[in-house]
Amino acid sequence: MAIVETSIVPLGTGDTSISHYVAACHCILQAENRVNYELTAMGTIIEGDLDIILDVIRRMHEVPFESGALRVSTTIKIDDRRDRRASMAGKTQAVTDKLKK
Template sequence: MSVVEVTIVPLGTGSPSVSQYVAGCHKILEQATDLNYQLTPMSTIIEGDLNRILEVIRQMHDTPFAAGAQRVSTTIRIDDRRDKELTMAGKIKAVTDKLDLVSG
């Protein structure tokens, strides 16, 4: 399982606001019921099979074009760990456990 961060930025939209484009991309994610995801203020984190995630990101990348964007810039960061299960919750727990050790 992989954890992937994706940021999709539509350009050439005529407006500095991009929330409608982000919402369009998230509709694609809502349909991908086999993936877990978390919207953050600056990006989206997706958890699941890497090939499936990349397939969905491709669909998300195309969405702003369909909504009128002239250009789309997509940034992807992949955390693909093979020695043990990798999850969003597990990554956060690993840090918070260490915070508890430091403060306790």
């Protein structure tokens, strides 16, 4: 299972606020039942099969264009662990456990 962080930023919109673009991108995620995701202040974290995640991000990347953006910058960071099952919660818990020591 892969864990992917993505940030999709519309450019050339004439406005500094992008929350409505982010919300529109998240509609793609809400309709997708094959991945888990978490919205953060600086991006979105998605976990699931890497091929599915990349397909979802591709669809999310198109959303700002459909809403009038002239340019879109999408950043993708992938953590694809193959030696054991990983999860968003597990990664966070590993750090939390170490902080308790």
